[in-house]
Amino acid sequence: MADDILRGRAWRLDHDISTDVLSPGAYAVDPVEVRKLHVLESVIPEFANEVVAGDIIVAGRNFGCGSSRETAAENLKALGVACVVTESLSRLFMRNAIAVGLPALICTGIHAAFADGDDIQVDLVTGVVTNVASLVELRADPLPEEMRRILASGGILALLKGRSVA
């Protein structure tokens, strides 16, 4: 069950982070335990070693652009990333993030409001995003109830299994 209020350390990424960067093709058919070790390695080599459960990604425009590969979102979730907050998101990344149970928000102004390592708080219901140190408060597009229902189930496959039992 996903909590509605998340708080963690921000990793600030650039614009146009593609699915090739989030899930390099060379490891496409490897298990998630291998894939997650290569997340972002072409832009932040130490990311997979240093990220801790509860950390939050803050990114620029067009995050997750490129292919339909769901592993881009699955890898981040496997590393314990709690949430992704971006200036804008690729549609396929957004769908896949919800499907695997990773909250992904669009929040205008987020890229300028955070530095790498800042303490960030995200309210998934209201969409309020807070820089805990500077107290700058932004408002992301709140997640619709339909998406929050899938996230609360732990992803769309968990929802499907629940449905088949019910």
Add this chain to the structure above:
Amino acid sequence: MGMNLAERILARSAGRDQVAAGEFVMAEIDLALLHDIFAAQVFNLLRDTGLDQVFDPDRIVVVIDHLVPAPSEAAAAIHQSIREHISRLGITAFYDAGRGICHQLLPEHGHIRPGDLVVGTDSHTTTYGALGAGGTGIGTSDMVYALATGQLWFRVPETIRFEMTGDLMAGVSWKDVILHLAGRFGADGAQYRAIEFAGPAVAGADMSSRLTVCNMALEMGAKFGLFAADGVTDTYLRSHGGAGTEPFEPDADATYEAVHEIALSNLEPQVALPHEVDQVSPVTEVEGISLNQAFIGSCTNGRIEDLRAAAEVLAGHHIAPGMRLLVAPASRAVLGEALETGVAATLVEAGASILAPGCGPCFGGHGGLLAPGERCIGTHNRNFIGRMGSSEAEIFLASPATVAASALAGHIADPRKLGASDG
């Protein structure tokens, strides 16, 4: 209030009289497409849910098109697994290796109808908007849900409408139009939106051109790329194994997030430069860049019209020394027509290697990859870094005519000049 094409498609699929952009709906899927990169994984996940059955075997199409012919033992094993799964699940619409690319086969064999909602485990599922169908890519978990239930959630997208006017000049194609739009509006210019391609000029776009345009709508971030169904659609459907269609159009009072007028008459051939689809220049600004390989094929431009356009440029000539020209017909039917009409002979006499019908080297799996420092110009849809082999190679995207002219020259070349000099 009137509805645009995307709203009409999602309203019908959701069993509603009316939907509006921004709403979420649970929609009934008309058709689900899986290809060999993800099909085995999806079927394994479906089995893991304990359900292991599909909502309707007759509304699922499976195509082996990416790893064709199997370039490795692992690929062959994946194909073997897919064949076992579809047999167990009772799926009969199955196109095995060598039949062609999914986005060519589904229209070619009458699987796509105007107004349908089609999901596929491939980002370029937007291609079916050429026939007025709402085609869009989804991931593997979403596909498992769709196969099990026949339903999937959708956000009704805002729509951007391009009103296109004027006639294309000789040597310019609709590939040049969509490259121009990607360059002008950006790789995220239609993010999470639908695009309607409309205006007086679209009546002159044949189905092959419309498929090219909707294929690359995805490269602008679009959820759907849509043409209304008209006489061109009706004729295409009748000649590809199906009944004809009534017009399927947006309501006259439909609303749009933006309407852009696009004049086509002065458009020059366009080239997308490494490593982004929206880094686009007129060919006249990049002529002379040296090349090692040219590729004609893919779900974007591997149809008979594309091969013919290339053959018209290549006829009676030979590609430049040091150049490699690869041609992958989009389907076995396309290859057959190229053989019957002499197009294939023209291509081979000009120095082309004909590959098996399928995705070919487009996605970087096999069949024509690049070494560090090499440059390829192709008719496909993506030029991302590392897409076709080495991350130190460079990929340029253009129309079949521009790719053919460049293969002859050994460097990027303007097909209009070649045509003029040849009389």
